[in-house]
Amino acid sequence: MRYAELHEQSIHDPKAFWGEQAKAIDWHTPFTQVHDGSRSPFETWFAGGELNLCHNAVDRHAATRPDQPALIWHSTEVNQERTYTYAQLLDEVQAMAATYQALGVTKGDRVLIYMPMVPEALFAMLAAVRLGAIHSVVFGGFASVSLATRIEDASPKLIVSADAGSRGGKAMAYKPLLDKAIELSAHKPAHVLIVNRGLVAPEMTAGRDVDYAEQRQAQWGKSVPCEWVASEHPSYILYTSGTTGKPKGVQRDTGGYAVALAASMKHIYLGAAGDTMFTTSDVGWVVGHSYIVYAPLIAGMATVVYEGLPIRPDAGIWWQLVEQHRVNIMFSAPTAMRILKKEGAEAIQQHKLDSLRALFVAGEPLDETTSAWLQQTLGIPIVDNYWQTESGWPILGTANGVERRTPALGSAGVPMVGYQVRLIDDQSGEVLQGADQKGVVMIEAPLPPGFMQTVWRDDARFLKTYWQELGGKHYYSTFDWGIRNAAGDHFILGRTDDVINVAGHRFGTREIEASIATHAAVAESAVVGVADQLKGQIAVAFVTLKDAGQASDALRGEVAKVVEQQLGAVARPSQIHFVGGLPKTRSGKVLRRALQAVAEQRDPGDLSTIEDPSTLTAIQGLFKPAS
Ligand code: ATP
Ligand code: MG
Numbered sequence: 233m234r235y236a237e238l239h240e241q242s243i244h245d246p247k248a249f250w251g252e253q254a255k256a257i258d259w260h261t262p263f264t265q266v267h268d269g270s271r272s273p274f275e276t277w278f279a280g281g282e283l284n285l286c287h288n289a290v291d292r293h294a295a296t297r298p299d300q301p302a303l304i305w306h307s308t309e310v311n312q313e314r315t316y317t318y319a320q321l322l323d324e325v326q327a328m329a330a331t332y333q334a335l336g337v338t339k340g341d342r343v344l345i346y347m348p349m350v351p352e353a354l355f356a357m358l359a360a361v362r363l364g365a366i367h368s369v370v371f372g373g374f375a376s377v378s379l380a381t382r383i384e385d386a387s388p389k390l391i392v393s394a395d396a397g398s399r400g401g402k403a404m405a406y407k408p409l410l411d412k413a414i415e416l417s418a419h420k421p422a423h424v425l426i427v428n429r430g431l432v433a434p435e436m437t438a439g440r441d442v443d444y445a446e447q448r449q450a451q452w453g454k455s456v457p458c459e460w461v462a463s464e465h466p467s468y469i470l471y472t473s474g475t476t477g478k479p480k481g482v483q484r485d486t487g488g489y490a491v492a493l494a495a496s497m498k499h500i501y502l503g504a505a506g507d508t509m510f511t512t513s514d515v516g517w518v519v520g521h522s523y524i525v526y527a528p529l530i531a532g533m534a535t536v537v538y539e540g541l542p543i544r545p546d547a548g549i550w551w552q553l554v555e556q557h558r559v560n561i562m563f564s565a566p567t568a569m570r571i572l573k574k575e576g577a578e579a580i581q582q583h584k585l586d587s588l589r590a591l592f593v594a595g596e597p598l599d600e601t602t603s604a605w606l607q608q609t610l611g612i613p614i615v616d617n618y619w620q621t622e623s624g625w626p627i628l629g630t631a632n633g634v635e636r637r638t639p640a641l642g643s644a645g646v647p648m649v650g651y652q653v654r655l656i657d658d659q660s661g662e663v664l665q666g667a668d669q670k671g672v673v674m675i676e677a678p679l680p681p682g683f684m685q686t687v688w689r690d691d692a693r694f695l696k697t698y699w700q701e702l703g704g705k706h707y708y709s710t711f712d713w714g715i716r717n718a719a720g721d722h723f724i725l726g727r728t729d730d731v732i733n734v735a736g737h738r739f740g741t742r743e744i745e746a747s748i749a750t751h752a753a754v755a756e757s758a759v760v761g762v763a764d765q766l767k768g769q770i771a772v773a774f775v776t777l778k779d780a781g782q783a784s785d786a787l788r789g790e791v792a793k794v795v796e797q798q799l800g801a802v803a804r805p806s807q808i809h810f811v812g813g814l815p816k817t818r819s820g821k822v823l824r825r826a827l828q829a830v831a832e833q834r835d836p837g838d839l840s841t842i843e844d845p846s847t848l849t850a851i852q853g854l855f856k857p858a859s
Contacts, residue, residue: 235635235646238499242649242680249649250277250681254487256494257530258292259283260460263487269678273699273706274691276464277488277681284458285467285486286325286362289529291458293505294322300506301534304557305351308540308549309398310429314351318532321358323452324351328359328444330451335423335442337390339364339459342469344388344421345515346370346379346410348397349539352427352444353515354525356392361467361486364459368469368481371516372397372406373818378479378840379413382471385481385688387419392444396431400541407434463487469688470518472621480697481688482518482621485681492625492650492682493527499631499649500617501592503561505532508587511563512538512550517819518621519594523563527625542568547575551583558587565595567820569602574755574778577609590615594626596821597724597742599749600642618644618724620710622698624682627651627675627710628722642746643721650680653722654707655714661702670740672728673714677706713740730824732761733769737802741824744771744805747798751791753782758814759805760828770806772831774814774851783810809854813847823848830855 242249247266254263263281293302298319305314316324337343343360345367347353353369360367368386370379383391393410396403407426414420426434427444436443467486471479497503501523509528513519515537528535536557542550550572554562572580590613591606598616606614616639617629628644628651630637639645647653655664655671664671687694700707713725725740732739744759755776761769775791777783788808796804815823818841826836830852842848 233634235631235637238631238634239647239649243652246650246678250491253495253498254278254491256498257283257487257490258288260287263463267678273677273679273695273708274686275488275678275683277485278463278491281463281487282460283463283487283490284362284364284460285490285526286358287458288490289526290318290322290325290358293529293532294318297505297532300532301508302529303351303354303537304508304534305537306539306553307349307398308538308544309401310431310539316351321355324355325358325362326454326456327448327451328352328355329362329456330454331425331442331444331447332359332363332365332390333456334447334451335390335425337363337365339461341365341390342368342386342388344368344370344383344386344391346372346374346391346393346406347427347515348372348394348406349514349537350394350427350429351537352392352394354537357468357515357521357525362456362458364461364465366466366468368471369516369521370471371514371818373514373516373843375840376409376412376416379409380416381479383413383417383421384419385471386469388421390423390425391421392425392427394427395429395434398431398539400544403431405432405434407432411435411437461486464685466685468521470521470621480693481690482684483686483688484624485685488681488683489526489624490530492680493522494530495649496625497527497531499633500615500626500629501527501561501563502589502633503528503531503533507531507560508534508536508557509561509563510536510538510550510553510557510559512542512568513563513565514819518619518624519563519565522625542571543575547572547579548582551580551585554585554588555583560587560589561592562588562590563592563594565820566593566598566602567596567816569593569598569606570756573602573605577605580609585610588612590632592617594619595819597644597726597746598642599746601749603641613638616644618722622684624684627653627673628724639721640717640719640723643717643723645722646720647722652676655716656702656707658728663702667716667718670713670715670725670738673710673712673722673724674700674707675710677708679708730760732759732771734761734771734802735767739771739799739803743799744773744795744803747795747803748773748775748791748805750798751794753777753779753787754791756814758822758824758827760824760831762828762831764806771803772807772809773805774809774811774827776811776813780810780812809851811847811851813844813850815845815848815851816843817841818843827851
């Protein structure tokens, strides 16, 4: 079957299409209606159906493939490795779930999880959904203030955390940050459950804090049945990473999410029971939720969970894991791949990678240069896919399971099943029909299964933030710019808040960055629009070089020339700064908002998500007003 036909069916006969996909999931009570759109844009998928996410991810496989690895944990931080079979995973999840019950957690309660990349983080997530509790994982790299905001918003009965994480071999205490966050938050959890790894002795608050090792021993062997929940019962809340503004609590359902993940595994990632998947994200991000935890386990695969840096002890570590565990599918981020590219192909190629079928990347644009380098280095399909915390699974991608296809280099692919992706002209509000026209990427209602249900406890914010009515139809905005070529491939040009308007000419930051990246000396760049009295805005580029020693005025001229030749003189950056590093979020996204503020000599605002503050401090030095 052609993919276009399948996509067409998913839109015009969603009941038949999603009804078929739903067969991949075990339903305790069969659903009576595939889609109920009576409250659109609040959609209900698989109404009447009852299921449990943990049952689908763990129990059913523990029954049929008990001795197969389910979770393979490898830590280069504490030099440990542990493998859990499906039977062992079920035991661990039940011990955690029994502990939750002992601490009073019941259906609908929130459990906030603030954990490093250890197996217990996954046990904690699965134990929550097992009881019908709603988890909210907060990335372990966040500090007290960001954590406090999320504790207050999610109001958890229980917080699960650890004594410490570890980064670059250095223990990072979590418990003091958590204690501080609870102090700052108006909401107080009844209990805090601590997984003590023996890295930094945690200070325990009597009556509130509980040691997990003791609990695990006390609860071991107890059977905790799955709580069957309605398809629309929330499974989790996940806060967006916060590249812009105040984080939103993205609320996900249970049934739609399970079906969407199973369908994505079948059509996009091509993983099946018995395969091994290695997703190099963190459980604190959406990619981690969907492709470290739920999708591989729902499919009966083994998931590799890695704690550590991509280049420690050296740039070969991920590829060593691929070789050792015979990984079939890998999923990473462009930023990590650019780091590896800087280190050279040899670290990758010295490993036996014949088990690997494809490398998927998402999270930010994959520039053509890096894409081509990866393709050449690995010799397997490099598949970009575009999505958001809100969507839970790809909006754009390549469904190689349906029809083999290679989208144009630099393109994130075509709309995935269930998605009616539209490009809308931001001035006229018209749906752009032709090829090569730039518009805002929007999704026509109804949103497919798996997509966010609403903003946690704030339906009004969901409607106000994301939705727009144009010509009698409802559209969800992704807040990204896109363009579609004649073959139907979409290119993401950057966020709508990342547009540069130079003397009336509008450019996506990505267009200029992609152009800069074609210069052989360039490692990475970030372009921002900076207010200018004459032109409205000027483009300012921050560039890291493969070899920092090469920085010179002559090179600056060459880089500017490349942009001028490719995009025209108006796009030529007015300033090019060679810098040692770009300020990024812990999830690897460039903080353009902060760069722009610094270049305009404004306060960069909330920097709680920044990975390495020294990158921004160095750049601030460049813009200090002369005294
Ligand atoms: P916030 O919404 O709080 O500002 P965020 O948008 O950075 O945070 P995410 O949901 O993690 O948080 O990121 C989704 C965004 O990442 C997309 O809207 C898009 O801008 C970008 N993105 C994701 N995948 C791709 C891709 N394959 N190509 C281009 N851009 C991508
Ligand atoms: Mg976003």
